[in-house]
Amino acid sequence: MALFRRSAPLVAASAATRRTAKDLRLGETGTICCLEDPEMALKLLEMGCVPGVQVRLSGRAPLGDPLMLVLGDQEYTLSVRASEAATILLKE
Amino acid sequence: MAAIVSDTATAAPVAAPTGPAAGARPLRIALIGNPNSGKTSLFNQLTGLNQKVGNFPGVTVDRKSGFAQLTPLQRAEIVDLPGTYSLYPKSLDEKVITDLLYDRAAANYPDFVVVTVDANNLRRSLLLFTQLGDLGLPAVLALNMMDVAERHGVKIDLPALERELGVPIIPMNARKGIGVAALKIVMAQRLDAPPVRFWEPDEKLLPLVRQIRYYFDLHNDYLALHYAQQYRHISFLSADDKAHIQELTHKYGFDATAQQAAETIARYARINEILLETVTVTRTETREPVSNRIDKVLTHRVGGYLIFLGILFTLFQAIFAWAQYPMDWIDQGISALSATIQANFHGPLIRLLTEGVLAGLGGVLIFIPQIALLFGFLAVLEETGYMARVTFLMDKLMRPFGLSGKSVVPLISGLACAVPAIMGARTIESWKDRMITIFVTPLMSCSARIPVYTVLVALVVPDQAAWGIFNLRGVALMGLYLLGLFSALGSAWVLKKVLKARERSYFIMEFPVYQWPRWKNVGLTIYQKVQAFVLQAGKVIVAISVLLWVLASYGPGQKQATAEAQVRQQVATQGWNEAELSRQIASARLENSYAGSFGRALEPAIRPLGYDWKIGIALLTSFAAREVFVGTISTIYSVGQDADMGTLQQKLQAEKDANGQPFFTPARAFSLLVFYVFAMQCMSTLAVTYRETKSWKWPLAQLLYMTSLAYVAAFVVYQVLA
Numbered sequence: 001m002a003l004f005r006r007s008a009p010l011v012a013a014s015a016a017t018r019r020t021a022k023d024l025r026l027g028e029t030g031t032i033c034c035l036e037d038p039e040m041a042l043k044l045l046e047m048g049c050v051p052g053v054q055v056r057l058s059g060r061a062p063l064g065d066p067l068m069l070v071l072g073d074q075e076y077t078l079s080v081r082a083s084e085a086a087t088i089l090l091k092e
Numbered sequence: 093m094a095a096i097v098s099d100t101a102t103a104a105p106v107a108a109p110t111g112p113a114a115g116a117r118p119l120r121i122a123l124i125g126n127p128n129s130g131k132t133s134l135f136n137q138l139t140g141l142n143q144k145v146g147n148f149p150g151v152t153v154d155r156k157s158g159f160a161q162l163t164p165l166q167r168a169e170i171v172d173l174p175g176t177y178s179l180y181p182k183s184l185d186e187k188v189i190t191d192l193l194y195d196r197a198a199a200n201y202p203d204f205v206v207v208t209v210d211a212n213n214l215r216r217s218l219l220l221f222t223q224l225g226d227l228g229l230p231a232v233l234a235l236n237m238m239d240v241a242e243r244h245g246v247k248i249d250l251p252a253l254e255r256e257l258g259v260p261i262i263p264m265n266a267r268k269g270i271g272v273a274a275l276k277i278v279m280a281q282r283l284d285a286p287p288v289r290f291w292e293p294d295e296k297l298l299p300l301v302r303q304i305r306y307y308f309d310l311h312n313d314y315l316a317l318h319y320a321q322q323y324r325h326i327s328f329l330s331a332d333d334k335a336h337i338q339e340l341t342h343k344y345g346f347d348a349t350a351q352q353a354a355e356t357i358a359r360y361a362r363i364n365e366i367l368l369e370t371v372t373v374t375r376t377e378t379r380e381p382v383s384n385r386i387d388k389v390l391t392h393r394v395g396g397y398l399i400f401l402g403i404l405f406t407l408f409q410a411i412f413a414w415a416q417y418p419m420d421w422i423d424q425g426i427s428a429l430s431a432t433i434q435a436n437f438h439g440p441l442i443r444l445l446t447e448g449v450l451a452g453l454g455g456v457l458i459f460i461p462q463i464a465l466l467f468g469f470l471a472v473l474e475e476t477g478y479m480a481r482v483t484f485l486m487d488k489l490m491r492p493f494g495l496s497g498k499s500v501v502p503l504i505s506g507l508a509c510a511v512p513a514i515m516g517a518r519t520i521e522s523w524k525d526r527m528i529t530i531f532v533t534p535l536m537s538c539s540a541r542i543p544v545y546t547v548l549v550a551l552v553v554p555d556q557a558a559w560g561i562f563n564l565r566g567v568a569l570m571g572l573y574l575l576g577l578f579s580a581l582g583s584a585w586v587l588k589k590v591l592k593a594r595e596r597s598y599f600i601m602e603f604p605v606y607q608w609p610r611w612k613n614v615g616l617t618i619y620q621k622v623q624a625f626v627l628q629a630g631k632v633i634v635a636i637s638v639l640l641w642v643l644a645s646y647g648p649g650q651k652q653a654t655a656e657a658q659v660r661q662q663v664a665t666q667g668w669n670e671a672e673l674s675r676q677i678a679s680a681r682l683e684n685s686y687a688g689s690f691g692r693a694l695e696p697a698i699r700p701l702g703y704d705w706k707i708g709i710a711l712l713t714s715f716a717a718r719e720v721f722v723g724t725i726s727t728i729y730s731v732g733q734d735a736d737m738g739t740l741q742q743k744l745q746a747e748k749d750a751n752g753q754p755f756f757t758p759a760r761a762f763s764l765l766v767f768y769v770f771a772m773q774c775m776s777t778l779a780v781t782y783r784e785t786k787s788w789k790w791p792l793a794q795l796l797y798m799t800s801l802a803y804v805a806a807f808v809v810y811q812v813l814a
Binding site for chain 2: 004017023036039040041042043045046047048050051058059061062063064065066068072076077078079080081
């Protein structure tokens, strides 16, 4: 299943090209490609972070962490820690 | 506060009341849905004041249930389940749900479920719904927040959606009560299990699933799959049953995480198909939603914290300034009543009534304004959705101390009462974060400390303005609260170094949309908390007050009589008048009473803190519950005093030491204040910590740690100030 990639999954996806929800700029939108961390993925999936769904970084907490992510066109907002957002891989 | 929540670990099964439909058991209906889907509003709409809070058997999760009159002839018991996103529980709260829904034979198994669904979040809300449907539970879908959805341009083809989901759908707006009547009509009918299946375990899983299904004689495959997923946490399975399932999962190489993820993705795919056919969204608004714009202000890097501080300050202002008026009325009312009774009747029973019962009752009633204000405030913050923003703002700040943003709500609730606050820590998924939060929460100054604080601060801090805007007494109170807060954070930091994590902590949380609080919900919360306090904590306080009065009025053998005789002999040499003589006699009698003996025995230990035997008595009695302190000193100092001597304040000011100087010096009062900031003096907190941690290690550690902290701190304060 393409959902999980444990550590360093594809040779092609080097650290430079690999983008996660954590790397989004404020107001930027990306599309979820897959979730990296199996345990975290279960929680994220239940909350609607499904591959193919759009995610927009709408804000950061004053100290830069956690992040505020707006999901899909349904416009609901999740709060996730930066370390958690880093497990949400985005499509190129 | 002694016991806001009942200590009965296992609630007795709810007795089925005999409804008009004679003989037939009333329907049992469970309310289930995502957090923030309007479940609580719907529950309040259905049951009104006709509800009660108990416990789920074996666990301490609040079990809110009530009765709804569906039709003139039919009543139903409604059980409000904790909010959840799926049937795979992630926190303790959510485990209650699976325990209830897995066992068809259980006494509390619901006849059907009402699933509340947020019409704006259909996709995510339907995940839980499809899981419930696949378990084969008859269900009604309460499609909530229709008004908001319509404003956002969400159009739902209800007949088509009903066909696709196979259950009745009631569009509604639970906050305003729209659709509740229609829902009741549907609820009054016996419903069949839904005919639609949304997802079935695929063939590779079937050998495992079928073996479990036949072994436990379950009615469908999906339920059997849940057994395979969660057998470790299912409370009604025996150790043998669990071992059997474990064996099977090993045999078939069952990967629980991968299966759960695959299932969730497959469900979303199915839900997307359904929504494609039934829902069209035409966004009318191009601007950012209002909630996001409010967030820009309330979570601003500077403004966000300032607003939060402002809100906290208003909270303290409300508790200490506004609550003072009704508290004064209650205080004066009780002393007036007591004086009237004493002026007209005499005898030991009357003294028991006024000095024991009434004094204790006053100590209970005087809490009500503050408890009501505090719980009202917290309920408003929760209802509006602001609490979630607070956890967001505070997460990064709390993490260095080993706490998470989610610890903030228990810590703030700890300002009201540690008992519900510690139970509130259940929403923290990580074991370590949760243990630390539970351990340090009692250091937050709870409302039971308020009377101790107010009485002693008013005694030694002048009622003056400081720096123009603040009242000096307010500043002193704020200082006590900050002392509690910083000691909680410091202790958390130490614990973080000591404890080893069992699993990772995470912080994935939905932001509820901002909304105006429903005053009915706020009112209900206040009503329930005050009622629980008066009935449960109140009983303890009044009982202790009466016991104290007896202990303070009678002594062992002839000791009191001898002491009185000695005082009388001194009359001539001291030249006392009649009033002074009776005061001296009362004092001598109290000193030689049972209570006085206890206090005397304790005195050597507390003398370094500046306390005498009278305070010793108060410390002893407030060991069970700290709010008893005020009741105790008011009993102790009123024994033998004229009832018209006035309020507690005046009694304390009149108290003199051996040299005739006021007894309550700033050094003594502050030493006592600091003692009460730190000391663990609450049986209920210890009991709830035991229940929540399932071990005596934690409450005992709390007791030892906090009490030694209190002793040392009070010692330092007294020695420095004296």
